Amino acid sequence: MTYGVGIRLNKGLVFMSDTRTNAGVDNISTFRKMFSWDVPGERAITLMTAGNLATTQAVVSILEERMKAPADRAPSMFEAPTMFQVARIVAATLKEVIATHDKAGQQADSAFHATMILGGQISGGPSRLFLIYPEGNFIEAGAETPFFQIGETKYGRPILVRAYDPDMTFEQAVKLLLVSFDSTIKANLSVGAPLDAELYTEDSLTTGRQIRFHATDPYFETISNSWGDALKDALDQMPDFKLD
Amino acid sequence: MTYGVGIRLNKGLVFMSDTRTNAGVDNISTFRKMFSWDVPGERAITLMTAGNLATTQAVVSILEERMKAPADRAPSMFEAPTMFQVARIVAATLKEVIATHDKAGQQADSAFHATMILGGQISGGPSRLFLIYPEGNFIEAGAETPFFQIGETKYGRPILVRAYDPDMTFEQAVKLLLVSFDSTIKANLSVGAPLDAELYTEDSLTTGRQIRFHATDPYFETISNSWGDALKDALDQMPDFKLD
Known part of the structure; x- marks a missing residue:
């Protein structure tokens, strides 16, 4: 499993994801699940992945190869004119990778599916945030649903629902997300530190500030220890409830 | 879905369950999922159910028929000498009902499975709390795991993990459980009020105080409205987190 959250603030976009992957409880590894690309001054794109690691790595590799070889005829995230078009490219690539493995060769017990959160901004438009499904379609975050979660979403959801505020500062958003992640990590072995965060400032058009929180990070430890109290x-x- | 919690306190046992059942989102009903029996001064038994409603109703009906016809040779919860033996009876009945439907006649899309929380006390022993699986086996709550959840357990788990204390009063336990239920109800349409609670006082050997919280209950509304703040x-x- 995995836990990833992308939220829309008035200040910009905030992303956080864990790094634990597991095949069973006895085969645990650490892999980055957050990927960022930018053309400074023109576009900044961030992608978070949850699901089958072979699938998500293949999707990211295909997207990157296309960006590096602009002569290829396949559409590249660096040429798409809008974030909506970027979402279409990512979604089509995801669907294509899943289809390749679903229908050919050996079958695995578990599905090859993956879900992704895509956020970013291209010059001329606002920042946008999408949730991309393994079926190759996607939805966009709006004012009523200003954040998306992927992976092990339930434990950390109540605090997001209750405490999210679009006027939050980045500092407050990091605190909120660390609490949401800590609740999840305490309840589910398949989600684990280190945690990756990225803070994208609206209209900066360059990859945002990136922070990695290790399990021993003093601030993360403070949050983790004092949130219970x-x-x-x-x-x-x-x-108090009163019994008569 | 369903949400049910049973917790062990030094004062006794506390149970809470919702009452919503659904077959799809367009077929919603209200059914009690908490059942209590006692022989005052000798034993008090409470059962909460989650899962297929036909299965859980059949289990409760079989258990009740056996108690009413003590001449039958089948074992009755009213004759079992210990709570462990009561758990064996309930578990065997559950397994038997599931097996009847799993292997015969028309097959349903969804499973006939159910999970149950059983708690109570029989004269001569302490109160005990069990989690019974559809496979017909069960585990008992201990000092390290002093509560069990069934159904839609994830949303309401973080607050239980963080705030449970065996020295809690019944009033505090009701407040804690209402918060846990409210977090779940806010996130999942398949869990809904009214909520049933029961407070069993250790060594009372009689069914505990029963309280039903409707959605419009003033105390439940206070909890629900003020918990966000x-x-x-x-x-x-x-x-606060500090960005350099």
Whole structure:
């Protein structure tokens, strides 16, 4: 499993993903699941992946090869005129990779599926955030649903639903996401540190600030250790139930 | 889906379950999923169910028929000498009902499976809490894992993990469980009010206090409305992340 979150703020976009991959509980590895590309001043694109690692690595490799060989006729994320067109390219590539493995050769027990969060901005348009399904279609975040989650989404969802605010600063958003990730990590062995974060400033048109939180990062440890107490305090502060 | 929680406190046992059942999103009903029986002064038994409604109703009906006809040779929960033996009876009944439908007649798209939480006390022993699997085996709650959840367990788990304390009063436990249920209800349409709660006092050997929380219950509404603010306050109170 995996946990990844992309959120839209008035300040820009914030991404966070874990790095744990597992095939069973006895085959655990660390792989980056967040990928960023930019043409400074023109476009900045970030992709997070969840699902079959062979599938997601193949998708990222194909996307990168196309960007490096602009003479190829296949469409490249660096030539697409809008983020919507970038989403179409990523979605079509994902669908194509899954189809290749689904229908040919040996069959695996688990599916080859993957889900992705794509965000970014191209000069002339606002930043946009998409959730891409293994079927090759996708949806875009709006004012009512300003964030997307992929992977092991349930444990960390209540705090996002309750505490998200579009006016948040990047610092507040990092704090919120670390709490959401910590709740997930504490409950599910298949999600683990280090965590990758990226902070994309609206209209900067260059890959945002990237931060890696290791399990021993002092700030992450502070959040992890003190969130339990903060939750207990919050509960204490609520009016008590009265038995007659 | 369903959400049910049973927790062990030093004061006794606390149970809470929702009442929503659904077959698709357009076929929603309200059914009680918590069942209690007692022989005052001798034993008190409470059962919560999650899963296929036909299966869980059949299990409860079989258990009740056996209690009413003590002449039958089948073992009854009212004759079992220990809670462990009660758990064996419930588990065997569950396995038997599932097997009847799994192997015969028309096949359904969805499984006939169900999972149950069983708690109670029989004179001469302490109160005990079990989680019963559709396979007919079961595990018991201990000091390290003092609560069990069934159904849609993930959304409401982080607050239980963080805020549970065996020294809690019943009033505090009800508050904690209502928060856990509210987080789940806000995230998942298949879990809904009214909620049933039962508070079993250790050594009382009689069915505990039963409370039903409707969606319009003033206390439940207070919890539901103010928990969001309490969470935001808790987040604000944590140290901010600092970008250099």
